[in-house]
Amino acid sequence: MAGLPRKTGGILKTTWMMFDKAYWESRYKERAMGWDIGNISTPIKTYIDQLSDKAQKILVPGAGHGYEAMYLHNSGFLETYVVDIASLPLQHIREECPDFPKDHLLETDFFELEEGGFDLILEQTFFCALHPSQRSDYAKKMFDILKPGGILAGLFFNFPLTSSGPPFGGSLEEYQKLFEKKFRIHTLEPAYNSIPPRQGKELFFIFEK
Numbered sequence: 001m002a003g004l005p006r007k008t009g010g011i012l013k014t015t016w017m018m019f020d021k022a023y024w025e026s027r028y029k030e031r032a033m034g035w036d037i038g039n040i041s042t043p044i045k046t047y048i049d050q051l052s053d054k055a056q057k058i059l060v061p062g063a064g065h066g067y068e069a070m071y072l073h074n075s076g077f078l079e080t081y082v083v084d085i086a087s088l089p090l091q092h093i094r095e096e097c098p099d100f101p102k103d104h105l106l107e108t109d110f111f112e113l114e115e116g117g118f119d120l121i122l123e124q125t126f127f128c129a130l131h132p133s134q135r136s137d138y139a140k141k142m143f144d145i146l147k148p149g150g151i152l153a154g155l156f157f158n159f160p161l162t163s164s165g166p167p168f169g170g171s172l173e174e175y176q177k178l179f180e181k182k183f184r185i186h187t188l189e190p191a192y193n194s195i196p197p198r199q200g201k202e203l204f205f206i207f208e209k
């Protein structure tokens with residue numbers, strides 16, 4: 001069945017193709033959304049609250065129910081965009097935040113996104129939702145859609161990467177190796193203000209193109 005891990009010779013084998021649009025739509029339909037904390041996360045809110053340039057063009061990739069994107073919009077960051085491969089979470093944002101510009105809600109695969117020129121991209125539980133084989137493509141795509149000097153910031157999980165996921169884990173060393181070729185790493189450290197269930201499991205980062 002689409003999206004379910006396959007067992008081969010006792011070893012759990014997954015490929016990125018299993019975590020496709022149908023997989024994510026079904027997670028929302030079945031309300032199997034363990035990642036959804038129902039609100040903006042503290043580290044991302046704290047980061048947004050110190051931003052001053054309200055005209056900057058911001059992307060929230062794999063935004064899900066869009067708490068961060070709606071918070072940005074309601075705080076006056078009117079150039080906020082969302083991309084998600086699934087339609088149900090975008091429908092949720094339309095209902096919860098009717099003012100959110102419809103043409104900023106992009107229902108497409110992040111890797112096929114045509115919109116670009118972002119000043120800031122905010123990451124939260126999107127990277128970990130992707131198959132690990134897509135990580136270098138993620139770094140490349142982020143680089144391509146940011147303006148020169150643009151910022152990729154947010155949270156990565158720091159628990160061991162195994163064959164089971166999503167969420168797929170990773171380590172500070174792995175993230176550093178993946179991004180240092182294309183980005184200047186300003187911050188990559190344990191988050192001090194994670195929500196209680198994620199305490200000790202998140203790294204906060206700020207990378208500059």
Ligand SMILES: C[S@@+](CC[C@H](N)C(=O)[O-])C[C@H]1O[C@@H](n2cnc3c(N)ncnc32)[C@H](O)[C@@H]1O
Binds near residue numbers: 025035065066108126
């Ligand atoms: C684990 S959820 C996280 C949602 C949200 N960031 C949050 O923290 O609540 C991952 C999200 O990424 C979306 N997604 C997965 N693969 C995607 C892709 N290739 N392009 C765009 N969105 C994708 C899923 O539909 C889902 O909404």
